[in-house]
Amino acid sequence: MAISMLKKISDNLWEVPVGSVEGMRVPARFYSSETLMRDLDERAVEQAVNVATLPGIKKYSIAMPDAHWGYGFPIGGIAAFDPQDNGIITVGGIGFDVNCGVRLIATNLNEEDIRPKLRSLMDALFEGVPAGLGSEGLHLNQSQLQEVMLEGARWVVRNGYGWERDLRHIEDGGMIEGADPSNVSKRAKEREANQLGSLGSGNHYLEVQVVEEVYDPAAAKAFGLEKGQVVIMIHTGSRAMGHQIGMDYIEEMAPAMKRYGIQVRDKELVSVPFNSPEGKRYFSAMNVAMNIAWANREMITYYARQAFSKAFGSDPESLGMELVYDVGHNTGKLEYHDVEGQKKLLLVHRKGSTRALGPGREELPPEYRDVGQPVLIGGSMGTSSYVLKGTLKGLQETFGSAVHGAGRKMSRTQAKKEYRGEQLVKELERRGIIVRGHSWSGLAEEAPDAYKDVSDVVSAVHQAGISTMVVKLRPLGTVKG
Amino acid sequence: MRFEVYSHTADAGVRGVGASPSEAFEGAALATFSLMADLESVEPRLKFHVELSAESLELLLVKWLNELISLSSLNSVIFSRFDVSVEEASGGFHLSAEAWGDKISPNMELREEVKAATFADLKVEKEKEKEKEQWVAQCIVDV
Numbered sequence: 001m002a003i004s005m006l007k008k009i010s011d012n013l014w015e016v017p018v019g020s021v022e023g024m025r026v027p028a029r030f031y032s033s034e035t036l037m038r039d040l041d042e043r044a045v046e047q048a049v050n051v052a053t054l055p056g057i058k059k060y061s062i063a064m065p066d067a068h069w070g071y072g073f074p075i076g077g078i079a080a081f082d083p084q085d086n087g088i089i090t091v092g093g094i095g096f097d098v099n100c101g102v103r104l105i106a107t108n109l110n111e112e113d114i115r116p117k118l119r120s121l122m123d124a125l126f127e128g129v130p131a132g133l134g135s136e137g138l139h140l141n142q143s144q145l146q147e148v149m150l151e152g153a154r155w156v157v158r159n160g161y162g163w164e165r166d167l168r169h170i171e172d173g174g175m176i177e178g179a180d181p182s183n184v185s186k187r188a189k190e191r192e193a194n195q196l197g198s199l200g201s202g203n204h205y206l207e208v209q210v211v212e213e214v215y216d217p218a219a220a221k222a223f224g225l226e227k228g229q230v231v232i233m234i235h236t237g238s239r240a241m242g243h244q245i246g247m248d249y250i251e252e253m254a255p256a257m258k259r260y261g262i263q264v265r266d267k268e269l270v271s272v273p274f275n276s277p278e279g280k281r282y283f284s285a286m287n288v289a290m291n292i293a294w295a296n297r298e299m300i301t302y303y304a305r306q307a308f309s310k311a312f313g314s315d316p317e318s319l320g321m322e323l324v325y326d327v328g329h330n331t332g333k334l335e336y337h338d339v340e341g342q343k344k345l346l347l348v349h350r351k352g353s354t355r356a357l358g359p360g361r362e363e364l365p366p367e368y369r370d371v372g373q374p375v376l377i378g379g380s381m382g383t384s385s386y387v388l389k390g391t392l393k394g395l396q397e398t399f400g401s402a403v404h405g406a407g408r409k410m411s412r413t414q415a416k417k418e419y420r421g422e423q424l425v426k427e428l429e430r431r432g433i434i435v436r437g438h439s440w441s442g443l444a445e446e447a448p449d450a451y452k453d454v455s456d457v458v459s460a461v462h463q464a465g466i467s468t469m470v471v472k473l474r475p476l477g478t479v480k481g
Numbered sequence: 482m483r484f485e486v487y488s489h490t491a492d493a494g495v496r497g498v499g500a501s502p503s504e505a506f507e508g509a510a511l512a513t514f515s516l517m518a519d520l521e522s523v524e525p526r527l528k529f530h531v532e533l534s535a536e537s538l539e540l541l542l543v544k545w546l547n548e549l550i551s552l553s554s555l556n557s558v559i560f561s562r563f564d565v566s567v568e569e570a571s572g573g574f575h576l577s578a579e580a581w582g583d584k585i586s587p588n589m590e591l592r593e594e595v596k597a598a599t600f601a602d603l604k605v606e607k608e609k610e611k612e613k614e615q616w617v618a619q620c621i622v623d624v
Contacts, residue, residue: 041490069490071601071621096597096623133517133594134557134585191555201594202624240554243596243623247547250600254540267539267600268621411488412593412624441592481594 002045006030006037012464015060016049023053023265028061031398033460036065036452039409044074050265051079055273056087058339058346062398064353065460066407066452070095072268075352075408078401080337081274082346088262088271089279091253093349094332096246098286099293100204100237101328102354102376102404103170104387105301107308108320109230111210114476117311121208122434122477124307129206129300130198131481132438137197138299145189148196149181149241152291153298153326156196161302163323168365170326171355174294176333180284188244192292195239197299201442204236204481206304207378209385209473219389219470222371223324231473232308232321233385234300235378236481237330238293245289249282274347283347286332297326324387325374329354329404335363337399348399356390356402356467373400375467377458380406380451381435381443381480382428385473386458394466402467403458406451415450416441428478437480446480484508486516489621494602495546496619502538502567502605505618506545506576510563513546513598513622514582517553519590523561525581536573538605542618545576546598558582559589596623 005020009029014037016028028048032040044067051073052061058080067076072092081087114121130137140148148155153174156162167173181189199206211229214220225231253270256278262271272278301323305316312319332349339346357363357373364373372389379385383406394400410418421440424447428435437443462469482499484507493516497508514520531548535541549560560582567576585591601621608617 071492071599071623075491092600096599133591187551187555191551202596243554244551247551247597250597251540251544251547254600255536267603270600408490411490412493413486413488439592445593 002049003040003042006045012460016045021049024049026052026057026060028052030063030067031460031464031466032065033456033463036456036460039452041069043069047074047266048077050269051077053265054079054081054088054269054271055262056081056085058082062401064403065457066403066405068407070351072266073349073351076403077351078349078353078398080346080348080399082344083274087274087347089274089283089332089347090269090271090349091246091250092268092270093351094286095330095351096243097237097330098242098245098289099328100330101293101297101326102378103234103297103301103326104324104376105232105304106224106320106322106324107230110228111230111476114230118434118477121308121311122436122479124311125206125304125479126436128303128307129479131479133201135198136194139194140196142189145193146181148295149184149288149291150179151175153294156295156298162298166298166323169323170294171328174298176287176290178284179287179291181288183281183285184245184288185248188241188248191240191244195241196296197303198239199236199300199481200239201439201481203446205381206300206479207233207475208477209233209475211471212384212474213472215469215471216389219371222368223374223387223470224322225324225387225471232304233378233473234297236296236300238289239296241292242289245285249285253278253282283332290328290331293328294326325376327355327376331355338396350401352404353401354404355400356388356394357400358390358392358395375402377403377454378405379454380448381446381478382433382448382475383454386454387470387473388458388461388467389470390467391465398466403461406454406457408450409452410450412445415447416444419444419447433475434477435480443480482508484512486512492621492624494619494621496617498615498617500616502616502618503565505605505616506542506565506567507563509542509546509618510549510560513549513595514560516595516622516624517592518559520561522589523559524583525562526583527558527581529580531576531578531580533576534570534573538574539603541567541574541576542605543598543600543603543620546622549580550595550597557585559585593624598622
């Protein structure tokens with residue numbers, strides 16, 4: 001039983017040491033708290049241990065306080081592999097919703113400005129932002145799509161839907177190098193042709209929030225955030241493009257893995273060496289999906305700015321709708337990290353874990369470089385969200401990674417049995433939160449009590465020092481996918 | 482043949498049970514699309530043909546569900562009826578199937594988008610159920 005092998009290292013860190021399970025190459029580490037550890041799922045522990053056996057893994061297999069049972073990696077799992085040491089790449093460590101992530105947009109409005117118009121604003125957002133199963137965004141022809149695949153959010157800006165300065169505040173400037181559309185299937189391209197600028201469904205959302213509490217005034221100021229300010233949070237990913245690329249490559253890698261003699265403890269961890277032809281092809285296709293996700297969130301930002309403009313009769317610039325930051329939490333990225341005193345280029349898999357770079361990293365724009373990266377943590381529907389900042393400790397211990405959200409504790413099927421979408425919406429309205437959704441059963445699945453308490457999760461990260469709290473955000477209105 | 486959606490913390494499990502692998506595959510497909518819509522609200526008006534091969538029944542199940550999810554998204558269709566034939570073939574197994582469904586419309590009771598079938602909890606096996614041998618086809622799908 002993996003859970004009984006856990007040893008407490010400090011108040012916020014537990015470990016399954018090497019040798020506990022045959023084949024472990026590194027320890028499996030769990031950042032958490034006494035409270036959250038009581039609910040830790042045995043299967044999430046097993047999954048983190050399985051990851052610790054993969055070739056080329058460095059330092060630790062890591063699970064965040066929001067870790068729960070996923071497929072392959074636990075959700076909230078991080079692992080870094082050295083390509084020079086037969087390190088692998090795996091779809092099971094990135095997921096099908098490649099570069100699913102969160103972006104935060106500021107405004108110069110406060111809660112009093114917005115309250116009287118909140119209902120019409122939420123209607124405008126619901127109407128303006130395509131969401132739900134089968135929703136369609138911008139229709140692109142194949143040559144336009146080819147450009148988006150290579151340019152990501154830059155394409156959206158170049159075509160007049162976004163602002164040039166947005167790009168400074170997107171991870172990788174909204175466009176990652178090494179994306180190769182020729183390694184993406186025709187089907188993936190066909191499926192993506194009408195998806196750009198759509199939220200999708202599941203736990204994806206657009207939320208209007210207010211800064212409720214400031215914990216770190218200096219960092220908040222650097223991020224352009226202050227108490228009482230209205231902000232917009234968007235949570236979505238690479239839509240059909242990412243899903244299809246994941247499907248295509250997991251099916252291709254399964255037979256290939258045997259040729260490379262890689263043994264995995266869970267079929268979903270199907271892996272190939274990063275430096276193999278299959279590994280390189282998947283990485284270049286996955287980078288296409290990274291670009292698509294940034295483009296998608298940039299396009300949704302356009303729709304959100306339009307909706308605000310309509311509701312307030314003012315242009316988005318006058319409303320101060322500046323992009324605070326955009327960061328992914330389902331990614332596989334080549335990054336430099338310290339391993340035993342040496343700087344190494346590693347492939348960092350983050351599955352349900354937000355990149356959280358500490359101060360000094362050259363990937364950050366100058367205005368954030370001294371502070372650390374804004375780490376955007378979306379809460380569950382109707383609960384708080386947080387902005388944290390990356391730390392040097394996080395860089396040393398977790399490859400600059402943090403939590404991504406509250407983390408589920410109740411299955412979707414159970415949530416649907418226990419809650420009704422209509423009732424939840426009424427309850428949230430009583431608390432002053434307006435919800436616009438496309439599916440009642442979808443809303444029930446996202447019931448706040450189906451998730452761990454996001455505040456516990458964020459506190460655990462803060463206490464562990466791998467990212468620290470900057471501001472807390474309270475929801476005013478949500479558009480659910 | 483019967484189908485069911487079973488519990489998984491973040492996602493969902495789909496399972497088909499039947500007298501043959503073909504029936505179990507039909508059930509797994511119905512379970513998958515029951516996550517996406519109330520299948521009673523979906524008329525089987527449009528027909529799609531699917532041909533697939535794989536080295537194992539497990540990989541064939543993942544390919545089958547992924548092909549349906551992919552066709553559904555590409556054509557904005559929800560499937561509600563399947564006729565599947567799974568047979569042994571050189572180098573593994575072959576699937577030939579018809580899938581019927583309808584264009585997504587406001588008349589349908591839509592639920593959640595399913596992103597992909599995974600290898601997690603994946604099995605296609607003959608199991609004994611109340612003294613009766615049954616084929617079970619199941620996996621976790623990413624919702």
